[in-house]
Amino acid sequence: MIYLDSAASYPLLPEVKTSLIYAFDSCYANSASGHILGEAVLQKVDKVREELADMIGAYPSEIIFTSGATESNNIAFKSILLNSDHPKDKNHIIISAIEHKCIFAICEYLKGEGFEVSIVLPNKEGIIEPKSIVSLIKSSTALVSVMHVNNELGTINPISEIGEICFEHNILFHSDAAQSFGKTEIDVDDLNVDIMSFSAHKIGGPKGIGAVYIRDLRKRSLTPVIHGARQEQGVRGGTVAAPLIVGFGTAINTFPHSYLSFVDKGIRNYLLTQLTIAEIPFSINGNEKALPHMVSLTLPKTNVGILVRDNEKLFCLAQGSACSSKEIEASHVLTALGLSREEAEFTFRISFTNEITTADINLLVSAIKKAAI
Helix, strand or coil: CEECECCCCCCCCHHHHHHHHHHHHHCCCCCCCCCHHHHHHHHHHHHHHHHHHHHHCCCHHHEEEECCHHHHHHHHHHHHHCCCCCCCCCCEEEEECCCCHHHHHHHHHHHCCCCEEEEECCCCCCCCCHHHHHCCCCCCEEEEECCCECCCCCCECCHHHHHHHHHHCCCEEEEECCCCCCCCCCCCCCCCCCEEEEEHHHHCCCCCCEEEEECCHHHCCCCCCECCCCCHHHCECCCCCHHHHHHHHHHHHHHHHHHHHHHHHCHHHHHHHHHHHCCCCCEEECCCCCCCCEEEEECCCECHHHHHHHCCCCEECECCCCCCCCCCCCCHHHHHCCCCHHHHHCEEEEECCCCCCHHHHHHHHHHHHHCEC
């Protein structure tokens, strides 16, 4: 099958699979154990911690391994805002209307704990503008959360500018980097972020492992989301998943180079050119500066049912994100852009692997052409 849903989950890289097999065979000891085997596993875990920190311009002591970006996002909000040391008058949160659904779920929970949540809309290109954040800031604002790259549009938010605004107002700034990590340069100082979330399976690593960066972690008083034996600096209890972390490390070291080779192919532009040549009506949701591995296309003259049904064994296609594609309601990202439910039904998020070819794209365009209304 031709896999066109890498934004939902990237296929496991061969190098990662090899490292996982090795790690499951050799890293069976508990990294918290004081014996030789435990110490050896701890060294491997800390090596990956250092590699991730180096990649984003952070200190290893500021990295906590988690089960994935959803848990990282929970830690980003709850560990700080629900801590007993958090000022009670700082109970206002600002998030964007195009965040991952887990952010909305977290905020719904925090509303029950007395927090107020403001939602900022994107512009017509799917970008969260810094001036829109400024207009919502209050004296009670504690946290702003705006994702780095949107998971349906591929659009890149100006988080450096937003982070600078937050710094000027003494507000913590969190950014979900699940879709950007390994695909575009990240420096937490240049981007002015205090907290950032990451996920391994978006870059060909294993599912079930991710990380969260928290600036000056050791100086902060944080409430654990998972209480345990004080692993991961007491923020995330539970035996450290060493084999998965080793696999994450391999993905960190392998994926970016492969992604650069993919960028050189110009696949996104090739798809848009072939759709134009085939005289297939389409519109792009987002803008031309989106990351090249993803495009949100509305195909108003395509019979979506026929396209999906007749090609279900040839293409893996997603309508919206993986979190919303099986739901009846239109994607919240698309509706935030102003698309109607009908327009959203004609919209696909197409996301490529690094191994995609122009021949694959030709087959896709041909299939879309055959499904014309």
